[in-house]
Amino acid sequence: MLPMVVDTFAADKVPGVFRRPEEDAISTPPPAPELRFGVNYTPRRGWFHAWHDFDPREAREDLAQIAGLGLDHVRVFHLWPLLQPNRTLIRTTAVDQLCRLVDIAAECGLHVVVDGVQGHLSSFDFYPEWTRSWHHRNVFTDPEAIEAQGALLRTLGRALTGRPNLIGLQLGNELNNLVEHNPVTAAEVDHYLDTLLAAARDGLGEGGGLVTHSAYDAAWYGDNHPFTPEASARKGDVTTVHPWVFSADCARRYGPRSPQVRHLAEYGTELAKAYATDPARPVWVQETGAPEPHIPAADAPGFARVTLLNAADCTGLWGVTWWCSHDVDRSLADFPELEYTLGLFDSTGRPKPIAHALAETVAELRAEPSRSVPVRDTALVLDCTPATRSVSGPGGAFFETWMRLRTEGARPAVVPADRAEDMEYLAARGIKELVSAG
Template sequence: MIHSRRTRAGRPGPGEDPIHTLRFGVNYTPRHGWFHSWHDFDPARARADLDAIAALGLDHIRVFHLWPLLQPNRTLIRRTAVDDLTHLVDLAGEAGLDVMVDGVQGHLSSFDFYPEWTRSWHHRNVFTDPEAIEAQATLLRTLGRALAGRPHLIGLQLGNELNNLVEHNPVTADEVDHYLDTLLAAARDGLGDGGLVTHSAYDAAWYGDDHPFTPEASARKGDLTTVHPWVFSGDCARRYGPRSPQVQHLAEYGTELAKAYATDPARPVWVQETGAPEPHIPATDAADFARATVRNAAGCAGLWGVTWWCSHDVDRSLSDFPELEYTLGLFDSSGRPKPIAKALAETIAELRRAPENAPPRDIALLLDCESGTRSVSGPGGAFFESWMRLRTEGVRPAVVLADRALDAEHLAARGIREVVRPT
């Protein structure tokens, strides 16, 4: 359900429970200099970006600092870098935007950012080295304490898609669990009870056989589940076509898949990244894709919100980005809103004026991944195609794990009256 009584920023009004108010926002990519702008943070430029974002009717942003600038030495956290981050958060609040802060970056738009104390002669595995883990915990604790108490702060996330770092930092699923538990505890210790504490992973956590970041970790650790349903994962858009049901319902599907792995039936899911990457989604189809993605996801019970990737195109004066990164913004690199920005703003306004009262998902499709074959639930997989087939036939299927298919209490808590097997 989408509540319509909102403050200027789209935040919950008095008496509303923020965890049940559907939110619409954008991942903030600075127009000038991309995230390299943290080297010489310019409040005036940031303010202009934030005002443009707020003018679209969005209610929140997600922000990212760079790990090497925050913590250039294992035992040194730069106060000026932390101050720049808190300044940006305060500017967002002045613009009427709530803020989610990601702590360890980590990985952004195909680039990895490691402090030098983790590399070369000083190489440390960021997931398994005890001192590296403690350093990250100290950083998150420090950021939490610096940010705590701001009424427009949504919370603190460990970092952006940390599982992208697995290739250069081998780790087991048990070691990932220890890593996440340690960092989540540190973030909570720093932030206190004044906001959400979360983590995120790219789609390999859900679709990748034997990937050490597991669906269970995503769906059971932290205060809510975050999903990043990208249309290039599993070649979804190329496999089925940019206007296909498989593409237009992908964020909805990702939300329902995540709910299946949660032990708490009421645990919210946040579509934290989704976007229209060219050429997977041609520019001529981007507006319709945005409308369909948001509307379909909004029909999921327990959805926290949708946060688009991203606010501004990467300027082509910057080199070596994958081609799709240059055109993902709602605004072009000169700051002009693109057609997709108008489509997204209009769709959000329509949903706020007339919330969709979607019928319950009382039919669930059974997912059996006990043998470790998560790929069946990814694009091209048998389970994925069965779910999409049901959806195109007018069914709105939930997802239930095989080991819960006979758990009457679990099914009742989720409103499921019938479980069907994939065909």
């Protein structure tokens, strides 16, 4: 095993590397609200390519705009090839940039969650060259590739520890998007996640923040997908869901104003609870948005409002993080069309109608600090195998039954068939009546 050529532990030797010197003041944002609302930060100038020439002034402008909406946190992403261009090299300059961004967010009154291994962002994959072409390594199964990712997460955790606005460290964005080029089994995924979650936790230290991971909707709806619902709902500190309206053609199948679309984030939250072994485990709607043409621009403000209100009707919701802060500038080529329209702000920094709707809805929900969400005492029983998981996705029989019940005025929870006779479990969730999806 080659030594890791990084300044991972240089903070003790070089002031300002990774950690601020103790004499520097660190801004402390307001205390975290009980129910959190934030946005995934996409730099308006240069998209994530902005990391190549990071400009703190421009980042501050973006983050101040986000804070101005009354949001409390951002999720931020650096690029894996820039952080770790060689398997045994982690660039101190790139880590410093990330830490600086977190500090700027604090100065703007925002908390931050950091995603570590990018990985996949908005239809582009970012691999360091040491994983590609002549040096190809399966990022999920190659022991040295896993070891290198673990080293990166430890480095980031140690660099970020102690910042009062840090929410936590996530392994990376929707890592299951990399499966197509990195074949992997469910058992291998479990090993990969366990190893990297342990590395992130080691980096942050005890009490240093949340440790999480994320997957796109195939983990929940995809038959035999190697990233499983169980992994999402049982590994890490919080279950993250990304209920996108384009998944399984939901918006096109049912229509942009349909109950199926407007209750999708709520449904994703309840579905996630079914796979958790801990009835009290929180669920975080970590990505949801209003992509055109799936959601026409005229419908986006209304969609944002009802999505937040419906998700907030779920007990155990950690919060909602909208995708995304700023539109991709159309001067950048080759993005799918929907990626140019997802921002709360346009690429010049002007707030769009959806930004105002989101801000007003967040303010409305926060105006009820003691707001109590009734427990869902009726549950729909989910009976599926890994090979029939698609029944719970848009177009599936279970999904359509749940949506019908919701449309009729019920507020159904979801219970897996193997827990349907577990009285202790049902009581812990407050469930008094079970409904069959058959």
